[in-house]
Amino acid sequence: MRILITGGAGFIGSNLVRLALQQGHHVLNVDALTYAGNLKSLADVSASPAYRFLHLDITDSAGVANAVMQFSPDAVMHLAAESHVDRSITGPGSFVQTNVIGTYHLLQASLAYWRTLTSAKAKLFRFLHVSTDEVYGSLEQEGSFNETTAYAPHSPYAASKASSDHIVRAWHDTYDLPVLVTHSSNNFGPYQFPEKLVPVVILKCLDDQPIPLYGKGENVRDWLYVEDHCQALMDVVTKGKPGETYDIGGSNEFSNLDLARNLCQILDEYRPCQSGSPHTEKITFVTDRPGHDFRYAIDASKIKRDLGWEPREDFQAGIRKTVRWYLDNRSWWQDIMSGNYRLDTHNAT
Ligand code: NAD
Numbered sequence: 001m002r003i004l005i006t007g008g009a010g011f012i013g014s015n016l017v018r019l020a021l022q023q024g025h026h027v028l029n030v031d032a033l034t035y036a037g038n039l040k041s042l043a044d045v046s047a048s049p050a051y052r053f054l055h056l057d058i059t060d061s062a063g064v065a066n067a068v069m070q071f072s073p074d075a076v077m078h079l080a081a082e083s084h085v086d087r088s089i090t091g092p093g094s095f096v097q098t099n100v101i102g103t104y105h106l107l108q109a110s111l112a113y114w115r116t117l118t119s120a121k122a123k124l125f126r127f128l129h130v131s132t133d134e135v136y137g138s139l140e141q142e143g144s145f146n147e148t149t150a151y152a153p154h155s156p157y158a159a160s161k162a163s164s165d166h167i168v169r170a171w172h173d174t175y176d177l178p179v180l181v182t183h184s185s186n187n188f189g190p191y192q193f194p195e196k197l198v199p200v201v202i203l204k205c206l207d208d209q210p211i212p213l214y215g216k217g218e219n220v221r222d223w224l225y226v227e228d229h230c231q232a233l234m235d236v237v238t239k240g241k242p243g244e245t246y247d248i249g250g251s252n253e254f255s256n257l258d259l260a261r262n263l264c265q266i267l268d269e270y271r272p273c274q275s276g277s278p279h280t281e282k283i284t285f286v287t288d289r290p291g292h293d294f295r296y297a298i299d300a301s302k303i304k305r306d307l308g309w310e311p312r313e314d315f316q317a318g319i320r321k322t323v324r325w326y327l328d329n330r331s332w333w334q335d336i337m338s339g340n341y342r343l344d345t346h347n348a349t
């Protein structure tokens with residue numbers, strides 16, 4: 001397939017570009033290279049003849065229309081987004097611009113292109129919108145989200161993703177565009193930007209710095225290894241039914257405190273704290289995130305039953321692999337911490 005992937009220079013996007021190329025697809029990566037985009041995350045695949053990069057902001061409607069028409073994709077996999085909840089609280093504007101308006105432009109471009117296709121090709125075309133479990137709001141101790149759960153987003157990030165989900169579904173119901181929507185739980189793995197919890201804990205341990213946990217560290221997330229998420233996305237785009245929604249989760253629920261302790265213990269083995277004390281002693285509780293959702297959990301039985309997807313990575317093995325990756329790829333995150341990675345952004349065409 002020819003797949004147009006937006007946000008391919010980000011965390012999940014770069015893992016997805018790699019997987020799609022491995023599976024024999026041709027990829028056009030459309031990415032604006034915001035602070036979260038980094039072409040070094042694709043250094044190992046950038047010379048592949050099946051891969052192309054286009055430096056483009058999805059809020060540029062004419063640029064997006066040209067890109068879609070010229071590349072002539074069999075599928076669009078839409079991951080480009082502002083993705084960090086804390087940033088959405090201090091600066092919600094870019095979340096509305098990219099996540100809502102950008103998605104609208106990509107849909108309009110895809111619809112115009114789709115209408116030019118022969119009926120045989122139009123039937124096979126797919127627009128996959130990659131969304132999040134955060135649109136469903138917050139759970140108490142019991143229960144889980146599924147595809148029928150009512151939306152109740154709390155953060156500006158979650159609200160912007162919820163808005164875009166509704167817009168995407170409207171393009172199916174009104175114009176018949178063959179769209180699919182996925183909601184995934186929290187991802188972890190290689191190439192995750194250092195602002196997110198897992199890399200925060202790992203990098204604070206490596207730097208012998210205090211590890212900040214919001215509130216009392218009691219909030220619960222359901223963790224999914226990023227490569228399992230990417231395989232689920234490939235399954236949905238190749239086997240999913242247009243108009244359907246698929247929830248994707250790892251059934252690995254942990255409080256933030258338990259997850260941080262787990263990471264600290266692995267770091268105690270790989271790189272003990274300079275002071276000789278266990279890394280857990282560096283855990284500190286800081287001011288809570290406003291509107292902090294207490295718990296997320298996904299019931300992934302639909303995608304398992306209908307598409308035969310199963311997460312493959314054992315949680316503990318995946319978290320160890322992730323710690324090892326940050327230890328073995330210091331230049332990747334040190335470039336980010338120093339700001340040097342932005343120099344490449346300015347050289348991108
Ligand atoms: P990320 O922040 O690591 O990457 C986002 C990418 O999008 C970056 O490469 C950035 O440059 C690009 N981008 C941002 N604004 C753009 C714009 N206006 N035009 C073009 N490109 C732009 O994000 P991620 O964690 O990889 O998440 C990818 C997608 O998956 C998002 O849609 C997010 O909502 C969703 N998601 C993420 C998680 C998670 O745990 N990380 C879980 C569920 C869903």
Ligand code: TDX
Nearest residue numbers: 083084085132134186195196197200212213214219256
């Ligand atoms: O320093 C921290 N301390 C802390 O306690 C950070 C960065 C986070 N946290 C907490 C907040 C959350 O309860 O850890 C949990 C995870 O936080 P994040 O890594 O910021 O992820 P989250 O807010 O759960 O959202 C993530 O998962 C769903 C992604 O960023 C979203 O893009 C995705 O949709």
